[in-house]
Amino acid sequence: MSKRVLHVVGARPNFMKIAPVMAALRAVPALGQTLVHTGQHYDEKMAHVFFEELGLPRPDFDLGVGSGTHAEQTGAVMVGLERVLAEVEPDLVVVVGDVNSTLAAAIVSAKAGVPVAHVEAGLRSRDLTMPEEINRLVTDRLSEVLLTPSRDGDRNLLDEGVAPERIHFVGNVMIDTLLAHRTHAPWSDVASRYDVAARKYAVLTLHRPANVDDPDRFATILDRLSAIGREMPVIFPAHPRTAKRLLEHGLIDRARYLRMVEPLGYLEFLALVDHAGCVLTDSGGIQEETTVLGVPCFTLRDNTERPVTIEQGTNTLVGADARGLGAAFAAVMNGGGKHGRVPELWDGHAGLRVAGVLARFLGLDSVGLDRPVAGAAGVPQ
Numbered sequence: 001m002s003k004r005v006l007h008v009v010g011a012r013p014n015f016m017k018i019a020p021v022m023a024a025l026r027a028v029p030a031l032g033q034t035l036v037h038t039g040q041h042y043d044e045k046m047a048h049v050f051f052e053e054l055g056l057p058r059p060d061f062d063l064g065v066g067s068g069t070h071a072e073q074t075g076a077v078m079v080g081l082e083r084v085l086a087e088v089e090p091d092l093v094v095v096v097g098d099v100n101s102t103l104a105a106a107i108v109s110a111k112a113g114v115p116v117a118h119v120e121a122g123l124r125s126r127d128l129t130m131p132e133e134i135n136r137l138v139t140d141r142l143s144e145v146l147l148t149p150s151r152d153g154d155r156n157l158l159d160e161g162v163a164p165e166r167i168h169f170v171g172n173v174m175i176d177t178l179l180a181h182r183t184h185a186p187w188s189d190v191a192s193r194y195d196v197a198a199r200k201y202a203v204l205t206l207h208r209p210a211n212v213d214d215p216d217r218f219a220t221i222l223d224r225l226s227a228i229g230r231e232m233p234v235i236f237p238a239h240p241r242t243a244k245r246l247l248e249h250g251l252i253d254r255a256r257y258l259r260m261v262e263p264l265g266y267l268e269f270l271a272l273v274d275h276a277g278c279v280l281t282d283s284g285g286i287q288e289e290t291t292v293l294g295v296p297c298f299t300l301r302d303n304t305e306r307p308v309t310i311e312q313g314t315n316t317l318v319g320a321d322a323r324g325l326g327a328a329f330a331a332v333m334n335g336g337g338k339h340g341r342v343p344e345l346w347d348g349h350a351g352l353r354v355a356g357v358l359a360r361f362l363g364l365d366s367v368g369l370d371r372p373v374a375g376a377a378g379v380p381q
C-alpha cells in the first residue's frame with residue numbers, strides 16, 4: 001500500500017534542511033511526497049532563490065501567510081495547514097527546525113491525528129525568552145519521531161522523559177546540503193564582487209529580535225562590530241528586519257564601518273563564509289556551518305542550543321551584547337583561535353538516515369537507505 005509524507009517549510013533555514021530529506025525519500029518505493037510552503041518568508045531573496053538553488057520542487061501548496069505577530073503568523077499557518085491536511089490526508093507530517101511554521105504545523109497535525117516527525121529535534125538553549133526555544137519544546141513534545149543532529153539532543157529528550165525508541169540520532173541534514181554544494185559555490189565571482197581576498201575579511205549576520213529591536217542594545221553591538229570593521233572588511237548581508245530597524249532607530253551612521261549588502265542566495269553566502277577569516281553571527285545554523293568549514297565563529301548570544309559547536313567546533317559565544325568580541329577576535333588574529341573538528345554523523349548522509357527511519361516508521365522498504373543510525377542508547381537500530 002502506498003503512503004504519503006507531507007513536508008512543511010516556511011522560513012529561510014528550513015529550505016536547506018528539507019532538501020536532502022526529500023531527495024533521499026525519492027528512493028523509497030510506494031511513497032508520495034507533498035511540499036507545503038507556509039510563506040513565512042516570502043521575498044525573492046529570503047525564499048524563492050533557495051528553492052531554485054537547492055533543487056527543491058515547486059511547493060504543492062503555498063499558504064502565503066507572510067509576516068505578523070507570533071500569534072498571527074502561527075495562527076495563519078494552522079488555519080491554512082488544517083485545510084491542506086484534510087485534502088491530502090498524509091500518513092506522516094515532516095517538520096524541520098524551530099521557526100513559527102514548525103510549531104504551527106506540529107500542533108495542527110497532532111490535533112488532526114497525523115503523526116509528526118521532527119528533523120533537528122532535541123536542541124535546547126534553556127532560554128525561554130527565545131521564541132525558538134518555545135517552538136522546539138512544543139514541537140518535540142508533539143512529535144512521534146524525533147530525529148536528532150547531535151548526542152546532546154538525545155540526552156535532552158531522554159531527560160524530558162521521551163521513550164528511547166522514538167529518538168533517532170541521524171546527524172545534521174543541513175550539513176548534507178552544505179557538503180553537496182560547497183565545491184560549486186561561486187567564490188571567484190563573490191571575491192571580485194565584494195573585492196575581498198580569502199581570510200582577509202569577516203562575514204556578519206544579525207537578526208535576532210533580542211539584538212536588533214532595542215535601539216540601545218543594537219547601538220552598542222554596532223559599535224563593537226565597528227571595531228572589527230576598522231581592522232578588516234565586514235560583509236553584512238542584512239536580514240529585512242535588521243535593515244528596517246537600522247532605519248527606524250536612526251543607526252545607519254553607526255554601521256558605516258560595516259559593508260551592508262542585500263540578503264544573499266545560498267551559494268553566494270556559502271562561498272563567502274567558506275573563505276572568510278571569521279564569521280560574526282546570532283544565527284543558529286551558521287554556528288554549525290562554520291564548524292564544518294573550519295572558520296572561526298563568534299556568536300552574539302549568551303547561550304546556544306548547539307553546544308557541540310563550542311565543545312567540538314569553531315564557535316565561541318561572545319555575549320548577546322558582543323562584550324567578548326574584541327578579546328575573541330584578537331585571539332584569532334594572533335593565531336590562537338579554535339580549530340575544531342567535525343561532529344559525529346555530520347557527514348553528508350543524514351538525509352538518507354532520516355529517510356530510512358521514516359520509511360521504517362511507515363512500514364515501507366528502506367533498502368539502500370541504510371547508513372549507520374544510532375538510537376538514543378547508542379545502539380544501532
Ligand code: UD1
Nearest residue numbers: 011012013040041042043046067068099100131132240241
Ligand atoms: C525567523 C525565525 C528565526 C530564524 C529566521 C531566519 C521564528 C520565530 N523566527 O525569524 O528562528 O532564525 O526566521 O531568517 O520563526 N521579512 C521580510 N521578508 C521576508 C521575511 C521577513 O521583509 O521574506 C521581515 C518582515 O518585516 C518580518 C520580519 O522580517 O516582520 C521578521 O520575519 P519573521 O518570519 O517573523 O521572523 P525572522 O526574524 O525572519
